[in-house]
Amino acid sequence: MLVYILQVLFFQFLFLLVYELLLKKETFFTYNRWYLLFCAVISFLLPLIKIEAFSTLVPAESIAVLTNVWLPEVFIGNTPENIQYLPAVEVSSESTTINWWFIAYGVGLMGSLFLLFRKYRNLSRLFSFKMTSAQNDFRIIEVPDSTIACTFYKTVFLGDKLSEEEKQQILSHELVHVKQKHSLDLIFFELLKIIFWFNPLVYIYQSRISTLHEFIADAAVVKTTEKRSYYEQLLNSAFNTQNISFINQFFNHSLIKKRIVMLQKSKSKTISKFKYLVIVPLMLVMLTVVSCSQDSPEGMDKESSISEQLAEIKQALDEGRELSQVERDQFFSIMEQIVKDDNGRPIPPPNPPNSNKTTSKKISGNDVPFAVIDNPPLFMECDDLTTSDVRKKCTSDMITSIVNENFDTSLGKELGLKGVNRIIVQFKIDKSGNVVEARARAAHPDLETEALRVINMIPQMKPGRHQGERVSVVYSLPIVFQVGE
Helix, strand or coil: HHHHHHHHHHHHHHHHHHHHHHHCCCCCCCHHHHHHHHHHHHHHHHHHCCCCHHCCCCCCCHHHHCCCCCCCCCCCCCCCEEEEEEEEEEEEEECCCCCCCHHHHHHHHHHHHHHHHHHHHHHHHHHHCCEEEEEECCCEEEECCCCCCEEECCEEEEEECCHHHHHHHHHHHHHHHHHCHHHHHHHHHHHHHHCCCCCCCHHHHHHHHHHHHHHHHHHHHCCCCCHHHHHHHHCCCCCCCCCCCCCCCCCCCHHHHHHHHHHHCCCHHHHHHHHHHHHHHHHHHHHHHHHHHCCCHHHHHHCCCCCHHHHHEEEHHHCCCCCHHHHHHHHHHHHHHHEEECCCCCCCCCCCCCCCCCCCCCCCCCCHHHHHHEEECCHHHHHCCCHHHHHHHHHHHHHHHHHHHCCCHHHHHHHCCCCEEEEEEEEECCCCCCCCEEEEEEEHHHHHHHHHHCCCCCCEECCECHHHEECCCEEEEEEEEEECC
């Protein structure tokens, strides 16, 4: 999820940068409006689109800053070819870790909802006043003792202190907002401000599109009104519109100067519309970044475990297939994230697999890849189950249960540990079904000792068999020990 959010922010920033540098000063106000709306939406969709053809255009290393999510620390020993990678076992101490990031997001979300509620109350007060006119497409509400002039969706609010001439001129402006449904743009960004309250770009997008609404309405009005008279109207009116960010305000002091300047500006040349084509190569670059990402957003919430990734790589080698570039990058990424010792020094990883080496050979005796073994080791309780996959899952679940029930979680407090502590255990189920040659690697030796103690509690299993012969199988088991603060 973090990669997705960062990509959305980066893409929105690039689109906004193009607008500020190339499009902002042009008089194609309607085009600019749709550009901002399109870019705000497409920024959320682009990280979800992965085109395989783009994945080979740029080396993954060159975009690692944007796309790489570092894998958890892992130790890989000299694993035999008949190893089985078990799913990680999560063990938690009694104390609970507080997710401060989630709490911070929740506080920001509640604050945004509170601000929206205040704006809604201010808007509700305006609707409580007398309606003076109602048409099929709009209605007018008169606000007493006020010179207010603003629009929300199909309702125009006008202060009763405005002169009739002012009302007519303002009404022609506000009806443009009504007809083009400008309020829907602002409501859309209000919703984004609630969900993505931490994203400053959403606020900038809303400000820019609100300004464009005024430019669009002004441009429509001066087609039927003398410009000088319209300038005087803007300069001489009072500026007391309430601060409601999802209504279109006629009297907005910060916008008056910009509106007058833009009204005096000559129309942009038609050839300037070609500037919008810059969005095409920009989106291609973005799609390339996403496609080259090793961490596809589609699987961000379902990241495969290290053991599963290594099992896939090993199976490819067992089949004698050369590793793809993605699989080789994946292996080296895993290698970089190894367990560190107490001083924070990394333990050197083993040599990488030779992807050009053919591993297919006669299967016999102890030399049996787990992916092709006829009957893997099983707990006696799992032997009566129907299918091979169900029996394997039963065995894996029972190992997980043994670790969870017997791991001494008080070690976290005794050793002064905090957060996530990873332990990698390897052990062999020999031809007799017993646990032998167990070894562990962790950042603290006492964790290694505890992990070995627990693994050696696994009872005798039904040994694995292949082609009628008993075989030994090596297991690799990651243990994730979560220690509360």
